[in-house]
Amino acid sequence: MKCQEVMMYMQRQLDGDLAPNEEDELHAHLMHCLDCAQMFERLQALSNELSQLPKVTPPFSLVDAIMPQLLELDKQAVTPKMDNVVAFSPPVTNTVSNEAQKSSGKTRFKDQFSWKFASGVVAAGLIIGFFAFNMQQPFLDNADGLLTKSSNDSKGVQEMRSTAASDVNQMQGGNEPAAKAQEATPNQALLNVPNADVFTNGTPNPGDASVGSSLMPKATSGATLEKPGAYSSPPAGGGESLERQTSPSTTAPAMLGEAGTSPSKSKSDEDAPKMEVSPPASLSVPQSSLEPKSTDTPTRKDAQAPTVDPSSADRTMGIQGSFALTPQLPDTKLKSASGLYEAAIEDAHVVIRNSHTLEIVFASKQIWQADDQVKLLEWAKDDKLFYEVVSKGTLQTILIDVNAKTESNK
């Protein structure tokens, strides 16, 4: 056994790391190697001395010494308002700091909560704003779509005509202008498509101007085609007012309000009877007061000065302006045949309310996207509502049975 190996054994022996046979080897070598024996003696002495090094202890309690710093650390995790409370006696401060920690946790939670809440409100506002903007955008941008849509509407208008007429009968008891209106309607219905053409051609015709002013181009231009230059004739006036009456049924109430306000600046005394007629024809009750103004002014003006194009043109231009600002909105309200229910498009889904109490009778579970076009079609007699949705390029027609409170694709 070499002395170098013995050195390892000696070191391990000091740590009690040698196996019994290794110990024997070591002792056997030490018996006849003086150098190694002396080295081992020194190492043993050293190891003993190291083991006997004084187990020094700190001259004072280190924990007590750092207690102020520990409290400081606690305070850092605590709300600043607790600073005053932290006193000099450790036991008291301990409890206080514990409480403070808890309260700080609460306040932090509150802070987070309020931030979340505030950001949620902001996000909701943005989404609603974006949604509302997108609702109008496609119609603003797409004039062609507007026209084709209106021609597509012709069927709906025809259907609406009967509804309007029945309403008029119900509420006005067969008033004469209302009767005229009824008579005029078939013409409009027949002339719907040609009207759209006239409108697109942009013929400088007062009739066209009024087409612009009316929410339903076909109906107005229908009157124009009938009597291109003469607006003063009662049937034409009646037709126009009727078309005014029917249009609300398929257009947004907001539009009616806006369309109604600009013409209302002109006086409208003479056509008081017509004014009275038109409200019942409109399906949306709240807007009826505004609506007659818009409907009868054109008629009155036309009656007064049938040949004066500029005045009517100016006026209708103004209306056009407002029309352009409020592009054709999807038909957002539709009253049922019985008059008991009113369907509306709210927040991209169809809601049916009781038309008197305005309570929601049925809310569609189908929530449509902002760029989907939802259109109310018609009410069947047994309180069934048909509406159609153009979603991702596909047209769906959906039936809501209010009484059964069911909704199904047709």
Place this chain on the structure above:
Amino acid sequence: MIAPELVRSAQAGDRDALITLLREIESHVYRTAFYILNNEQDALDASQEALLRIYTKINSYEEKALFKTWVQRIVTNICIDKFRRAKPTVSMDEHEMTFTADNNVEQEILTGYLAQDIREAIDKLPEHHRTVVVLRYLQDFSYHEIAESLNLPLNTVKSYLFRARHTLQSLLQDYQKGGVRG
């Protein structure tokens, strides 16, 4: 030595348990710092810093290691940092310290002059050798516990310890031969 339950309740947020724990380990922490730094004041600073660190980091301790080795790792790291920073000026202070430190005068008298020599000799060891010696003899750590504390391989620990003892015995042999103390 340290009850695992006490450590667990300290980790669970029981501040009293944590304070109790610190009181139990403070002399162990101080002893290591004292022999590595060979200076009472530095040892006090280092061990207080270590206790503060243990107080704030108690939740980073995982039970897969022994609590005492986790504590010694913290204090030795702090001491080695301090040792390196203070090195240029330490030697003078250390010598002053050697002659003025009368904290353990009685024990030194009982164990003879060697205690003083050994402390001087230990102070001449490289920092890792010194640390291994301190953990081995002042904390009674096994090779394995030293390896865990210092995050060193077991063979490295043995190598450091054997070389440190070899160096120390030759240093002490020189002292005895030179008859410095009388």
